[in-house]
Amino acid sequence: MNALPFLLLSVIAASCLVSAASSLPALKAERWVNSAPLTAETLQGKVVLIDFWEYTCVNWIRTAPYVKAWNRDYGPLGLIVVGVHAPEFDFGRRPENIDRGIRDHGLTYPIALDNDFAIWRALGNDAWPAKYLFDSRGRLVRRWVGEGSYDEIEREIRRLLVAAQPGIHLPAVSEEASTFAKAGQPSYIGITNETYIGAERREPGAVTLKGDWHTNRQYVELKKGSGQIVLPFTGGEVNLVMEPGSSGNAAVTVLVDGKPVGDARGRDVGTDAVARFDRSGMVRLVAGAPRRQHVLTLSSSDTGLRAYVFTFGP
Secondary structure (H helix, E strand, O other), X not given: OOOOOOEOOOOEOEEOOOOOOOEOOOOOOOEEEOOOOOOOOOOOOOEEEEEEEOOOOHHHHHHHHHHHHHHHHHHHHOEEEXXXXXXXXHHHHOHHHHHHHHHHOOOOOOEEEOOOOHHHHHOOXXXXXXXEEEOOOOEEEEEEEOEOOHHHHHHHHHHXXXXXXXXXXXXXXXXXXXXXXHHOOOOOOOOOOOEEOOOOOOXXXXXXXXXXXXXXXXXEEEEEEEEEEEEEEEEOEEEEEEEOOOOOOEEEEEEEOOEXXXXXXXXXXXXXXXXXXXXXXXXXXXXXXXXXXXXXXXXEOOXXXXXXXXXEEO
């Protein structure tokens, strides 16, 4: 996977067909969820939106409400949304993890598990999230990479549905896309970039580890005793992809600027400033902190705890 030019930063979506296949490819998935296997042939006559996603990727998580809204509003009218899950980390290949991720995110449309990146390669994809929109003849019309452009994507979906079924009655533009069109894309200028902790992609000096940590290609793992991860950052939101140890449960204390996180705690942190989790996935640590420079300190004594990558927001 490290040979692929992954694009994981939060970027404003761009329309682009570079390196993409011109028609809907064979959808050779390891397994399908929420659907029998779909093929290019069975999807003829349908407008198809392929959404490459990864259940721990914050950039995709921010796009998910829009994808679900399009499935909700336009699925009955001929749109087929296909979520193609390609795992970034090894734990994302395990059926129990991805199945829970699908449930946790409330995904009801067809999901293709692309553990071998077959569909990814067939489309020349290079990013999470990425959306490919095909017309009713299976021809690729547009590609969008990253976050944003939701109003534009919905306009294209509506245009292709009308082209496929002249005279069709469409509902009003979704509330989600309308709200985005009014508010626009948040600015990430000056916000700390994604910060990987494993040996393969960690930048020197990005984090400080205190305690007995083992560094793996993808993650750091607490071997025994108490450990800390200290990270300077700029922004108001912090998330961390983590995996509990062999007990299946983990607890991580969250300090910002040396104090319990308090009212700026993320959704996965309790009022006691402790994040408790029993899954491999993204843990929301900080939300709504003042948008400026801070120091994050994470503490835990859970043997086997693994930490993979930090992501940030305004």
